[in-house]
Amino acid sequence: MATEFITVSEDTLRELEDEESGICVLCGEIAANVEPDAAGYECCNCGEMTVYGSEELVIRGLVSFGEDDD
């Protein structure tokens, strides 16, 4: 888990905060209804427990800012 991180734009992170969504750090799937402090939720796309809320992403250093992956 330690090496997993995702690159998103700051706009995307802001959207996650506004919409209370999380993101999977493995596949980049955005998950709805994820609290900002959520950690280790199951990803509905890849099935791994790697969905994090917007605050946890930053706190854990799982996110780096850049262009969207997709």
Ligand SMILES: [Zn+2]
């Ligand atoms: Zn996933």
